[in-house]
Amino acid sequence: MVMKFYSHYLSSCSFRVRIALGLKGIHHEYVAVDMLNGQHLTDEFLKLSPLGMVPALVDGDIIIADSFAILMYLEEKYPQHPLLPNDLQKRALNYQAANIVSSNIQPLQNPRIQKYIGEISSPDKMLPWTQHHICKGFAALEKLLNNCAGKYATGDEISLADCFIAPQVDAARKRFKVDMRNFNCVQYMTVKNDYPVLSRLYEAYEELPAFKDAMPENQPDSPAVGI
Numbered sequence: 158m159v160m161k162f163y164s165h166y167l168s169s170c171s172f173r174v175r176i177a178l179g180l181k182g183i184h185h186e187y188v189a190v191d192m193l194n195g196q197h198l199t200d201e202f203l204k205l206s207p208l209g210m211v212p213a214l215v216d217g218d219i220i221i222a223d224s225f226a227i228l229m230y231l232e233e234k235y236p237q238h239p240l241l242p243n244d245l246q247k248r249a250l251n252y253q254a255a256n257i258v259s260s261n262i263q264p265l266q267n268p269r270i271q272k273y274i275g276e277i278s279s280p281d282k283m284l285p286w287t288q289h290h291i292c293k294g295f296a297a298l299e300k301l302l303n304n305c306a307g308k309y310a311t312g313d314e315i316s317l318a319d320c321f322i323a324p325q326v327d328a329a330r331k332r333f334k335v336d337m338r339n340f341n342c343v344q345y346m347t348v349k350n351d352y353p354v355l356s357r358l359y360e361a362y363e364e365l366p367a368f369k370d371a372m373p374e375n376q377p378d379s380p381a382v383g384i
């Protein structure tokens with residue numbers, strides 16, 4: 158039975174898994190969840206994902222709805238092209254970088270959070286508020302990776318941290334208009350806003366077929382693809 162992968166083209170959490178599926182060469186069926194029309198909140202989808210969020214993976218009887226859990230599952234089931242280095246320190250760095258993105262950045266840019274911020278303050282506060290939190294997280298990643306990054310986040314092999322960082326930088330640049338080299342948001346910025354390590358990593362990701370194939374604009378449900 159073919160594994161089903163529930164995704165939305167713009168979802169950076171889905172993007173993480175798309176990169177790993179590509180790197181590991183895992184055959185799967187892409188199932189687009191129409192989040193703009195609320196498909197993620199239907200009873201049917203909530204049976205797969207209790208929080209009503211993408212991504213979700215269904216592999217036979219196994220249902221997983223969380224990108225980190227999915228990535229760990231894929232890593233254990235498909236050891237080819239490992240995402241976790243053998244070196245324990247590097248492995249811990251991978252967990253740390255992944256968690257900065259998944260706990261301290263991405264949740265704060267979620268549509269449901271942005272909508273809420275818009276409601277309790279005003280719609281024009283949504284973008285600067287989100288940019289502020291992205292930039293705080295990026296400043297932390299810069300410090301963390303400054304001495305350990307090679308071609309990729311924790312060395313010269315692509316690994317778990319890259320699966321989290323690549324979609325986050327892509328979303329920051331394209332959806333949230335973060336200028337990676339000279340961001341200037343006077344009202345909200347309290348953190349340094351120049352990200353040389355992340356900018357360099359992003360350039361390396363742009364050369365990777367697994368990253369290019371996983372990009373939002375290349376997904377079957379992207380308006381750019383035209384389904």
Ligand SMILES: N[C@@H](CCC(=O)N[C@@H](CS)C(=O)NCC(=O)O)C(=O)O
Pocket residue numbers: 167168169170171197209210211212222223224225259264267268269270
């Ligand atoms: N921890 C979850 C977070 C999933 C998540 O936040 N998904 C977003 C898209 S990237 C979502 O479905 N948001 C729906 C909403 O905000 O209503 C994961 O890593 O998969």
